[in-house]
Amino acid sequence: MSTIRARDTVIAAVVSVLALGALAVAVDLIVRDVVTSQMLSQTQLAGRRVSGAVRDGTLRTPIPADADGIMLQVVGPDGRVRNANRAAWGRPPVSDLRPTAEQRIHDYVECGRPGYPQCMLVEAIRATTAPDSVVVYAAAPMPVMLTSGLLEALLGTIVLLLSAAVAYVTWRMVGRTLRPVEEIRTQLSEITASDLSRRVPEPPGEDEIAQLARTANETLRRLEHAVARQRQFASDASHELRTPIAALRANLEDAAMHPDDTDLEEVVRAALRDTDRLESIITDLLLLARIGTGGAAAQERIDFTDLVTAELARRNPPVCLRTDLHPGIEVRGVRMQLVRLLHNLLDNAERYAETFIEVRLARDPAAPDPHLVLTVTDDGVGIPEPDRERVFERFTRLDTARSRSAGGTGLGLAIARDIATAHNGTLTIEDTPKGARFALRLPLT
Secondary structure: OOOHHHHHHHHHHHHHHHHHHHHHHHHHHHHHHHHHHHHHHHHHHHHHHHHHHHHHOOOOOOEOOOOOOOEEEEEOOOOOEEEEEOOOOOOOOOOOOOOOOOOOEEEEEEOOOOOOOOOEEEEEEEOOOOOOOOEEEEEEEOOHHHHOOHHHHHHHHHHHHHHHHHHHHHHHHHHHHHHHHHHHHHHHHHOEOOEOOOOOOOOOOOOHHHHHHHHHHHHHHHHHHHHHHHHHHHHHHHHHOHHHHHHHHHHHHHHHHOHHHOOHHHHHHHHHHHHHHHHHHHHHHHHHHHOOOOOHHHOEEEEHHHHHHHHHHOOOOOOEEEEEEOOOOEEEEOHHHHHHHHHHHHHHHHHHOOOEEEEEEEEOOOOOOOEEEEEEEEOOOOOOHHHOOHHHOOOOOOOHHHOHHHOOOOOHHHHHHHHHHHOOOEEEEEOOOOOEEEEEEEEEO
16 A cells, blocks of 8 residues: 555454454354244244144144244144144145154254245154154244345445444544644655755644654754754855965965065965964864764763863963862763863963963852853953853954954854853853953753
């Protein structure tokens, strides 16, 4: 079958036919057994009374009526009817079967007997064991429904109608159940790489289809984020690499065109500086593209206090360094990314500090969930409040004091915030009397 709906409908129809068919067979057997048993008990009672009267010599002519519809006959060994009740008077014998002296009673169904259009349930009783004993026949016509196949036809029709009803209900119910899936499929087929902002409809509830829709939307969100990162990388690379490449090319072309008027040593140093800057920009851009894509498998349990202590030990800042680090603070994350986050924050502080840098690490008492808070404070020129979000944008420069000549690629704080976000944390700028204070908050393990 081409669709789940059609397959489920066919399966439901087949199962219902089998189940209802088995039930119909059981009903047919039960009805036949009950009806036959009732008729047989009546014919047996009537036949045995007549047989007893024959043996006692008290049988009257015609035989008194015993029960409605039961035909009673006494047939001699010559096959002639010697006595009968009104229902069988003037009719030929209901049967030619003559029980033997060893087995005096027979119960059976007789069909196609001349003079009897219906099948008959017959009990034949040999009155005595004498060779010339008469035979008493007690017969009752079988219901037409049991002998003509009407009962089976009726039960078969009921089975087919009920199975058709089950198939119809299944078709409607499966169609209604799968309608959200079709809507999700239609919406997904219309989503292209140029427009990943669309989402599939989410049905209410917590069933499998609602979970599928939410998972699809979450996948689309991650895909949109990944594509946005890819586009941002391409945009940043094309924008930021063009200037140093152009400068490098211009210097080299000038040296090639005017070799006698060029200080070759200065050209080489300038080329190396531009190459170093290109390498730094490319390294940072690649890191930005990779942040958050490593998954949970790359994460590990990390003693963040030891991580901060090790990073501070590798440095020799030109200003006073103050520290207040609480021991035993642990997080879960990617070690190399967290090291890069600390490196960028401390680099930024060293670049703009005038007399001191202060680093504090503690558990955040204000957070509703267990979090750490790391603050890196410098007493430099500070960052105006309207610009506190802009400094986290890529290649942002607030003034000439933060130009490229001050070192760096303009990506350090953007990288630091992206790493914090990838670890379910935040990186913000807080108020301080002088300079800038960067506050990192990460969830504890």
